[in-house]
Amino acid sequence: MAFWDYANPTRFLRFVQAVLPWLTGLCLLFFAVGLYMSFFVAPEDYQQGDTVRIMYIHVPAAWLCMMCYSVMTLSSIGTLVWKHPLADVSAKSAAPIGAAFTFMALVTGALWGKPMWGTYWVWDARLTSVLVLFIMYLGLMTLWRTMEDPIKAGKAAAVLTLVGALNLPIIKFSVDWWNTLHQPASVMRFDGPTIHPDILWPLLVMAVAFTLMFFVLHLMAMRNEILRRRVRALRMRAASAAQPAPAGAAQPAE
């Protein structure tokens, strides 16, 4: 049961230390291959020209902003059901990464949309759902920041994450409905099976590279969070140890 073994933060840190260099190397390798393929091997689009290369950043980022929320959902179940001590660390460290990928997906989408659709932003169903997801990430991060006690904050955020996970399909469905009602002319988009292999392969390599990057960043962030909590605990212990001394010193003066 590796899952329970790594409930011990020290053991987890040792595991991270062993795995992280390999994972980073693999991630860099995939990025090198993926970036080379997407910039030099993949053909230009006959309509879109070089701007089609934005896709190799945009699509993996959009895929990761969903995967990151799934990781947070699983971690929240870990917090609430199994009370796994590292689950809320995992959820907390995943939130800023997810927000960053969501932001990246929005920005690259806007930059891609300007030459293609003539505008940075359309209230398309997908764009709108991603924007709502971005707001949810930011709300979760704010909730974590406003609560001082990390355990309590973790539980509160876990409840919100799960409610959000239940609501995301409903939001997606209702935004689709709203979009078809208000904007019948839909924007152009790729349809899955018609993607040519020359484009598909770089895209897949980039998707793997982004996924590896997520895990590298996530493990690093979890390590930092564990260390941050240790520093916090040490400071509190030092503060409570230092407390009696001034009180004792003040007593004779009275």
Place this chain on the structure above:
Amino acid sequence: MTSWAMALFQRDLRLSVRVGGSALVGVLFFLAVVTVIPFGVGPDLNLLARIGPAILWIGALLATLLGLDRLFQADRDDGTLDLMLMAGRPLELVVLIKCLAHWTATGLPLVVAAPVLGIFLNLDPVSMAAVTATLLVGTPALTLIGAIGASLTVSLRRGGLLLAVLGVPLAIPVLIFGVSSADAAIRDPVPFLTPFLILCALSLIAAVIGPIASATALRFASD
């Protein structure tokens, strides 16, 4: 079971009506929102009639979210919430009853005020009836969804703004189907009942998820 539930309902209702007059403040805020919109978009009556249902819905959403921060906070401050936690009653049911009382005190006045405010927005009787009906069905969902945010931020001193930020993404489906069923009654791109029934379904889902999630959050906030 009914007697304690009724007692709790009456207590909460009495408190929210008598202390601070929250019902009246909510309606006043609703009026203020509806009044400032024409200053923003211009006094064109045709435009106002077109976006009227949306204005009323956004006003109701804002009024509901801003009124929710006191849902659990007053009870937590004076210790009532701890007594409720220890009373052995199902906390989910307690939350549901508190939400119902809160909605009766703050949501229902908004629904009653909506037709009157509809006059300012040049709504014809059919759209007025449609907006009022959708608000009647949809505002409980807003209260129940907001209750999740209220219970998450109950231990924070100034959780009101955060509550609104957390609540808005979850309230988007209600807003979409509320406005689109009102629009369906006026211009009928689709039959009125289709979005209206989905709105009813969203309220029912909120009646399940809201109490369960906020009871869980309240238990965690208390220990």
